[in-house]
Amino acid sequence: MALKVFDLQCEAHHIFEGWFSSHEDYDSQQERGLLTCPICGNNKISKMLSAPHLNVSHLKKQKQPQPISPVPVAEAMASLNDKELAKIQAAVMQQLRAYVKQTEDMGDQFTSEARRIHYGEAEERAIRGNATPAQRQALQEEGIEVLPIPDFLDENQLQ
Structure with missing residues (x-):
């Protein structure tokens, strides 16, 4: 089954991903109040505009992997935009909640x-x-x- 991945945002402007079986699944969960922000628990969630994912890998020439040079964490974090930081924050919050749940x-x-x-x-x-x-x-x-x-x-x- 193919999943739909939507960028979602809560009323407090936390951005996170939601995975759904269809647009209707998202709408249904939204109507029933089942969607909550993984960062703050807010249940006023809206879908953000996002670009569709297209599988065009067959159109690209294979590229040789480039060596990765180590970057200090602080420098790497400073280079992230708000959306990327919010995704990292959401992932950390989900992991912390999983630890607490255990x-x-x-x-x-x-x-x-x-x-x-x-x-x-x-x-x-x-x-x-x-x-x-x-x-x-x-x-x-x-x-x-x-x-x-x-x-x-x-x-x-x-x-």
Whole structure:
């Protein structure tokens, strides 16, 4: 099945790609409110103008690969335009959300389970949950590394 790839933009001007089976699939998902920005979770999404992809590789002569010279990251990032940066940002956000999704949500039991894992009383695994700043500080003082997760990275918080 061929997929349609559309450039989409949320109300906050984040640009990202959406993959759909057809124009009708996009319209249907849009009408049902299923489209959200992977960066901020905004559901006011619009389709941007984009050039069609044409497979014309058979028309081009084969080119020899050019050697790639290393470019410092900061220099490479400075050369990107806003659209390219937004695509990178969207990809990073999707990856971070995937990592968060793979953790076990402990809710209010987070601090006690983090201690149990740290002291070998429970299976070692990635967990997330609720902790006050004071609880996070106490965990860190015990040598238990914790990192607050912004709500926009937790899909459960966006629903």
